[in-house]
Structure formats: C-alpha cells, structure tokens
Amino acid sequence: MELLVSETKLVSGSRWLLCHAVAVFAFLYLPIAVLILYSFNGEGVGGFPPHHLTLDWYRTLFADGPIWDSVLNSLQVALAAMVIALTFGVPAALALERAQFPGKALFRRLVLLPLILPGIITGLSLLMLFNVMGTKLSLMTIVLGHGTALISVATTEVFAGLQKLDRAQEEASLDLGANYWQTFWRITVPNLKLPIIGAALLIFTLSMDEIAVSFFLIGRDNTLPLEIWGRLRRGITPEINAVSTIIFVFSLVAIVFWYRLRMRGESAAEGETR
Amino acid sequence: MFSRAYKAAVTLPPLLWVTVFLLLPYLLMFCYSFWSVSESQTIVHSWNFSNYAQLLRVDVYWQTLLRSMSIAARVTIFSLVLGYPLAYFLSFYAGRKKDLLYQLVIIPLWVSYLVRAYAWKTILGSEGVLNTLLQYVHLTKHPLEFLLYSPFAVVLTLTHIYTPFAFLPIYAALEHIPRNLVEASHDLGATPGQTFWKVIFPLSIPGVVAGATFAFVLSLGDFLAPLLLGGPSGIMISNIVVSLFGAAYNWPLGAAISFCMLLLVVSLLFFSERLEKKWSFS
C-alpha cells in the first residue's frame, strides 16, 4: 500500500528555484525559438525585429535537390545503423545482465565507451582502420561508424528494460517445459519489445543528427547534417533556418513518442507487480 | 541458469564486432602515433616517439590543450550551476508536472546539435538578433564584437548543449533519494535548507560527479562549436586534430594527439567512477 505523498509547502527558497527553472528553460529553448521565428522572416537572418513573414524559405528548401538527396542518404544510413546497433546491442545487454564471463568488466567499458567518448576519436580511429584495410569511404563506412557508436545506446536501453523484467516468468517457462531458446523467443523478447522500440527510435534520431563520426568517414555522398555543414561553411543561408525547423519538429515528435513508450513500459511493469 | 550455448550466442557476436570496430581501431591509432609522414605526403612506418616529442616541445599544442581544458571546465561549472537547481526543483517541487517538465528538458538534447550551434551563431553575430535587439532598445550603440568568434561564444554554446547532459544523472540521483529521509530530517528539527545540505546534497553527489564528467569530457572533445563560433581565439584541441587529418595532412601527429585525448578521457572516467563509488551509500 503506497503511503500518501506528503505535500511540500512552498517556502520562500522555492520561489527562487522556480525563477531559476524558468530561466534555464528559456535559455534552453531560446535558440530554437529564434530559429523557428527567423525561418519565416522575409529578410533572412539577422536584424531585429523580424519583418514581413513569409514561407519563401520553405519553398526554396523544397526545390533544393542536394538537400533531399542527403536526406535520403541519411535515412538509409539511419535504418542500417539501427539494424546493426540492435543486432549487437541487444545480445550485449543480455550478456551483461545475465552471464558471467572473464573480461566482463572490460567488455562493459568497451561497449559503453562511445557514449561518452568524443565522437571525433571514434571517427578517427575507424578512419585509420578503413585506411589500413584499403576500404574506400562511402555511405557504407558511415553506416559502420554509426552502428558501432550507437551499440552503446541500444545496450543501455535494453539493459534497463531487462532489469525490470521478472525472472520468475522465465523460470516458470522453463518449469513448464520450454528450453532456453524457446523461453528467449516466447517470454524474454516480447517483454523487451518496448525497450527495443524505444532504443530503435533513439538510435534512428541520433544517427540522423550525427556529425562527429560521419565527418571523417564520408565519401562522395553527404548525409543531411554534413550537407548543412557544408553550406554553413560557405555562409549563412536562411533556408538553413527552414530545414532546421523541420528537423526540430521531427525530433520533437520522435522523442516525445519515445518517452511515452518508456512510460508505458514502466507503468505496465508496475501494474504486474501489484 | 543459462546454458553454455546461450551464453556463447549472446556474448560472442557483440564481442567480436566491438573488438574489430572499436578495440582494433584504437590500437591502430596507437600504432599510427608512432609513425610519421614523409615529404611526399605518404605515411612512413618508422617507429619513433617524434610525434609525442613534438607535442611536448611545440607550444601551440600545449596552449590549445590548456585552453580546451579551461573552456571545458567553465562549461562544466556553468552546466552544474544551471542543471542542479533545475533537477532539484523538478524532483522535489514539481509535483504532478514533473514528467512534463522532464520531457521539456530532454527534448533539446535530441534536437540537432548543428541546428542549435547554428542558432547561437544567428543570435550572437554582429548583425545578429542579440546585437540588433540591444541597439534597437538603445542599450548599445555598436555591435558587441566579443559575442561571436570568441571563447565566450564557445563556452555559451557548449553550456547550452551540455546542461541537459549534466541534468540527467543529477535528476536520477535525486529521484533515488527516499522521501522518508527528508521527512525524518524535518522530524528531527532540520529546516528545509539544513535538510538539503545535510541529507539531500550528500546523497546526490554520485549524480553530480557523473554529470560533471559528461559535461567536461564531451566539451573537451568538441570540434563543431569552436569551428562555427570560436574564431581564431577559440580553437580547441579537436580542431587541431581535424586539420591534421585534413589540410595539414599529418595523420600520425593527429593520431598521437587523439590517443592522448583517449588516455585523458579514460583516466577521467576511471577517477570519476572511483569518486562515485566512494559517495554512494546504497
């Protein structure tokens, strides 16, 4: 029986906390707000206040061929990276959560390292690998780079999901006559559905935005972030505001969806234990 | 409980992949750092320490590394100052709005880094939003130059990017604190302020260490923000590495610097892990 939560009275100190929180949120969303605002600005970037509002930049954007090519490239890369990351990340999570083996600690650190290591190091080291192997740089190399770096994301999400799993279910399955493989596919994997979908969503979004690793592994074809990057080097074009706004909207939808999925997973687990 | 076959099937594929695509490249990078580049722009496999010697001798590398660490340190401090009270507010005062506010904090995290860095460029430029706004309300007569193409711009942008990174582990640690400890502290006569310093903060230290580590390590290795907003005075160590792999064609030297960064990051992680363990009480 949950004890009823006590109410915390608002003390004067907490008014400062509230102001601080509002200020931080403003700071976090300010650039995004500016971006969205100026994507509709007739005079393009700069100047305040924004003058006549227009959809011109969006129109230019839609007519821009190379951008859409790069979007297609990014989508392909993201999907492929997702497959790789999940294929190796899910078993890695299982290995870390379930099995004991020599070198487990090293394995864990290695798998999770790309999460915190600056992308440049991962990208560079892979570049050197491909150089030595004589592989030409292309979308494929980017796929390998993203996939490798994002295994850590898959592992983390699935690991968290595994910890919430009730072992008794799998034991019951074995007790009733199913062997390890059957139990895995009939019990374990269905229970991991939500974390896996969540991880997939996250990996996809991160891959679409990835620059550091892609920077070094790029061949002839650009991904979307690198295409934008190239344009930025040459000078600011207001189209970029438009494409950024669109990217923002998509990311927003993706992340809110991911969060809802995760919450659904947590409340489902709670419901079962009652 | 699990059969050998199951364990093998689950451990070997990721192990192999990670060995080929993570461990091996790092080792390669290590090897590269001992080679050098010849006059004709080819890589010569002569093993020596000349690259490392160069790093120690030539000023620009040291200075840039120190500047990078100074920038990273500032970003870390600002991220913690912004992130901790926010996490505390969400965890202890937000009540039913907690979930919604949490989502609001993590959304910027996943919105394209490039987009956000670019947005700051728009805001900080001499023709940018901030300057024209200041002139519009007559606070300044001329555009403020230091806003863009300076270490200030880099610190500002990186703080913006990494504050949510610092926030996440702090929030997780605060959420983990059983609320009856707070009640017990009040019951024993401590005011909310005393309760914070004596009970809540000590128990949240592992989260603070994790958040600080994230912010520091990721800012240290950042190369986009300095490239977009740093100008000549805001160059960081990663920019040097990038140019060594690009126009300044010297892969071995670049590999040497990279490898040093790798060592630095790994040791930082090691220390922060030890620190977290020391301060965790569950």
Next chain:
Amino acid sequence: MTSTAAAAGRAPLLRIQNVAKSFGKNVVLRDISLDVAEGEFLTILGESGSGKTTLLRIIAGFETASAGEIWMGEERLDRQPPYRRRVNTVFQHYALFPHLTVEQNVAYGLRVAKRPEAEIASRVAEALEKVKMSAHAKSKPSKISGGQQQRIALARALVNRPRLLLLDEPLSALDANLRRQMQVELKSLQREVGISFIFVTHDQEEAMVMSDRIALLRSGELEQVATPRETYGRPATAYAAQFIGHTNLLKGEVRAGAVRCGLLTWPADLPDGPALFSLRPENIHLMAASAAKSGSVRARGKVRHQAFHGATELIRVECGDGMVLVVRTPGSSGMLDEVELEFSPADAVLVRESPERI
C-alpha cells in the same frame, strides 16, 4: 465519538479536536477528537486504509488536516512546521540516513539544534546504551540488521527528549519472535523514559499487550477509545468485538425483559427491540454432566470443527436453528461429537451495530 483523558489525575498532553482529512474527493479522516495524556502509551489500532497512518502524519506535521485543531499544552501544534514541533517519529521503514554512521544518525537532531559537542557525545552514548546498540556506534546503517536498525531509529528519536513520540508500525518488518521481544522492550522503555507514546499498528494483539489505552479507528472514524481490558471485555460495537480477539455475535430480540436468540433465551434489563450481543468463546463452557450452574444459559449442539492452538482449543459447534457458536477450551478436549454448552448471561455484552462506511 469523543474521548477525553480518562485516566485520573493525568493532564492531557495532546488534544486532537475535530480533525478531518481528505485527499481530493477521498475522505480519509472524519471528525477525530482524541486526547493523549502525559506519560501514556496510546495505540491507534486499525486496518489498512483506516486512516491511522494519516492521523499520525498529521500529528508529526507531514500532512495538514483539512479541518480541526491540534493542541499541545497551550500551543496550536498544527500551525507549526514539523521541524519546530517537540514531536519525534519512528518511521515504518526506519528512514536511517545511509551516508551517516549509527552515531551520526542518532546525533542528527542534536547537531541541527547546535547543542555543544560534549553534550551531544554524552547524550548519544546514553541513548545507544538504552537501546543496547553501543557496540555498533561507528557502523553504517546498511551493515546492521533490521531489528538493530529499528533500535537506532528509536534512539535517534528519543535522544531529542521530545514531549511525544510517534511510532508508525515500527515492528511490522520484524519476524514474530523478535517482534514479541521488542514489544516488551518498547513498553518498558516507555515506562522508563516516561514520555507519551502514540503507537500505530494493525495488530490487535500487539495493541493489547502494549497499550494503556487503545483508539480503534475504522474508515476514518474512532470506533472506541478505552483500555485494553475494557475494549476486550466491553466492546462498544460489533466491529470492535470482532476486530479484537474472537467473538460470537448473537442477534436477538428483546421482549418483556428477556432476550430471545434462536433457541436460547436469557433475562436482560433492556428496552424492547432487536439487540446484538458479543459473547467471547472463552466464556462458553463445555458442560460436564452434573456441573449445571444456576442461571446459566444452556445449549446443545454438534461439533463441526476443532482447532488446536497450543494452550487452548477452538471448537465450532452447530446448535440447531443455524446458529454456530465458537467455544474456547483450555488444553485439548479429545475428539468430541455431541456437546452441551453453557454460558452466563452477564458475559453476553450488548454492542452497537457497525454500519457499512463508505
């Protein structure tokens, strides 16, 4: 139902007046009035959901009442934040600070009050001595057992010399034997220290063993407030009779000074109408052939079930007309079939109905 400090000569330490509490639409406490005397061991007894923990938290200061007042001496207690009240709590799951040693945990309240170090050291040592935990002073909470943690939680609260100690089901996490041992220790500790204890539990046996008075709470209202003997021997309502110990509830009709209940009848000086009686199993006796006492009510029945409880035995007897009586006999009676029962009319206590509460 109101109650003032019944015990002679004791001034009330705490006066709870018409306290009510709702969480949104959920009414948890309705119109609670209760006095707690100085040096009294009062137990608030109730099932889960009865509101007993909420009442305790209101006294401690972690919840505010929706209505009513609480007075301690001459001061309004409910107007003060928890850290200013001279009330301390022993929490259900102890709430020991994991990052502080046992000693530091116990010293916490004194440190916060900025007492001099020498005083803190001696008072902490004394408190640890009292709960027999001096040897563990430098340990961390995670390294000691549940029973030991519970003693530390007690010491931490008592060291501050509060005027009132609140205990929120502190023994519920302990196993049966340890629990019995702690009941005795807590009671003697309270006698020794001399301050008022308000003890919350759902275990009626615990309540009877430890309390000076029991306040029985049901669905947010006080059912009865009386000493354990009174509550057991003269329950006010059917619920009270059934909640504490076993009982037989007999529905009867009073007519012209006599009760008729199924096949049984006995004289009762009560107004005409329906009446409900509580009859404790130990007050019904198996009648030996010649041991018929005058004035006792007799019944005959068939034994349906016998349950051996060590020192006593509970026997279910079906006595015609659908009535089932539960009888408690000392020791073991062997296998029984047809029995004759008797009880004294004085042992049939009149109780009120307990209506269903929403």
